[in-house]
Every structure is written in C-alpha cells, then in structure tokens.
Amino acid sequence: MERKAWMGRIKPGMQAEYKRRHDQLWPEMRAMLKEAGIRNYTIWSDGNLLFGYYECEKGVEHADRVQAQSPVCARWNAYMEDVLELVMDPSTGAQPALECMFFLE
Secondary structure (H helix, E strand, O other): EEEEEEEEEOOOOOHHHHHHHHOOOHHHHHHHHHHHOOOEEEOOOOOOOOEEEEEEEOOOOHHHHHHOOHHHHHHHHHHHHHOOOOOOOOOOHHHHHHHHOOOOO
C-alpha cells in the first residue's frame, strides 16, 4: 500500500474553525475519499502547522486523480480557503507529497 504525507498551515486565529469543519466533515467528502482508496487519514497540528498522512489502497496516483476530478473536493477546497494556506501541485491538483525519509512497519 502506498502512503502519502503533506503539510499545510492554518491561517492565524482559525485553528478552532479548522477543527470544527473537520469534525463536521461532509458525508459526500468522506465518500469521495473512500472512493479514492484513502484510508487511515490523519491530520496533526503543531500550532498553525499541519501534517497530513494517509494510506492509498489504489495508489497515490489514483487518489490524487480522483480528488482532482471530484466536484466535491473542489467545493471542499473552496470552503477551506479562508482557514487554510495550502500549496497545490498544478500537475496533480493535490498537495505536494513529502519525501519519505524513514519507514518502519
């Protein structure tokens, strides 16, 4: 199974709102992530800094493609623009992947 990690930043003063929105994740967004083969998705924060990690049952390329083509994902990204600073890779439409430096299973 492929894994992906990404980083982002919560805009100043928006931590509570970021958390609230994820606590109320839209059912259609949850369904799209499952369709993309995304499992064990976790987002951690250190102040405003975010670190996201998920496993891709169908591969990272498939997960990126499904998200990039999803109208639900586009709506979610627009919804999050006021609370989140996130750089997107124009070639995939997804967050740039971090380079894995160590893995212990």
